[in-house]
Amino acid sequence: MTDSQAGPPDLEYAAYARERLAAMPPPADPDAFALAYHLLQLAYLLVTDLETRIHRPRGWTLPGFRLMFKLWLLGPAQPVRLAELSAMSRSAVTNAVNTLERGGLVERRPVPGDGRAVVIALTGAGEKAVREAFAEQARREGEWFAPLDEAERERLTGLLIRILRERPALGSAR
Amino acid sequence: MTDSQAGPPDLEYAAYARERLAAMPPPADPDAFALAYHLLQLAYLLVTDLETRIHRPRGWTLPGFRLMFKLWLLGPAQPVRLAELSAMSRSAVTNAVNTLERGGLVERRPVPGDGRAVVIALTGAGEKAVREAFAEQARREGEWFAPLDEAERERLTGLLIRILRERPALGSAR
C-alpha cells in the first residue's frame, strides 16, 4: 500500500484491500466489498460534512433536520409514521423530537380521538430553520455531486434505487 | 403521496419529496436531493442490516469489525493511522479499541521508541472472530447487491469513486 498515487488514504486502503481479497477464495468477494466500502465511506463523509458545515454551526443536527424536513413537506405527523418513513425505530424519533422540542423547533400535540397518539408539528421557528438549512444543504450537495454530469447522476440514482427496491428481507433469521 | 405503487415507504416518500422540490425555485435541486437521499438511505439500511444480522448476534458491532478488518489486512497499527484510514476522529478509535479490548479481541502494545504512541494488534480470538464475521458479511453483501449484474456493480462503484476522489475540501469555512 504505497502512497505513490497520493490519493486520499481511505481510497488507497480500499484499493489495497480489494487486491488482497482478490487473492482469497470464496466467499471473499472483492467487487461486493469494494461497492459496500465506497458506498458506506461516501455516505459517512457526506453526512459528516453536512453535519459539521451546515447544521452544527446553527446549533442543530443532520438527523434533526431530516425529521423537520419531513414535517415541512408532509405537515404534522405521528412519530410512528415518521419512524416508518425513515425506516428507523420509534425510540429514535422520540429522542430526536425531545432534542428539537428543547430547541423550540417542534411541538407535540395531543390527538383528539386517541389518548396514546401524539402529533409532531413544526413551530414558526422550526419552519424558518428548515427553510434556511435546506437552501444551504442543497447548495452543498450540489458541490459534492459536481464531478458527475447530469446523466451520470441519474444513472447513479437509478442504480441505488434498484438495490433499494429489491432490498433483501430484514429480520435476524439466517 | 398515495401508496398505490405499494413500494417501501421510504422510497414513496423520496419520490414525493422529489416532485415537491421540482416545483421550488433554486437552490432547490431535486436531482441532487434524490441522489443524496437514496445514497444515505441505502447506506443506513445496509449498515443496520449487517449490524443486526451478523455482528450483534455474535456480541460485536460493525464499527468494531471494520477496525479489526483493517488490522487483519494491515497488521498492528497505531490509532492515529487507523483514524486517518477511516477518516474518523482519534477519540472514536479510542472508544472502539476500548470496547474491543474489553472483549479480548485486540490489545494495546507500547511502542519502544515513542512514549506517547500505542500499537493496536489483533489477539488470537480477534483474528478468529474477524475471519468468521468476514465470511458472513461477504455473503450478505452479495445478497444486497444481487439485483445488479457485474457490469452494473462496476459502474456503480466507479461513479462512487469519482465523487470520493473529487470530494470537496473539508473544514467549516464557507
Next chain:
DNA sequence: GAGATATTGTTTCGGCCATAACAATCTCGG
C-alpha cells in the same frame, strides 16, 4: 541545551441509534 511548538492518545460531554421492557390506550371477538 532549553523553551516553544507539535503530536499522540485519552477524557468529558452531548447527541444519535437500537433493543428490550414498560404503561397507557385502543380494538375486536365472544
Next chain:
DNA sequence: CCGAGATTGTTATGGCCGAAACAATATCTC
C-alpha cells in the same frame, strides 16, 4: 360489555461518534 391482544409512545441501557480540553511526550529552533 369485557377481557385478550395489538398499538403507541416512552424509558432504560449500552455502543457509536465528534469537538474540545487535557497530559504526556517528542521535535524543532534558537
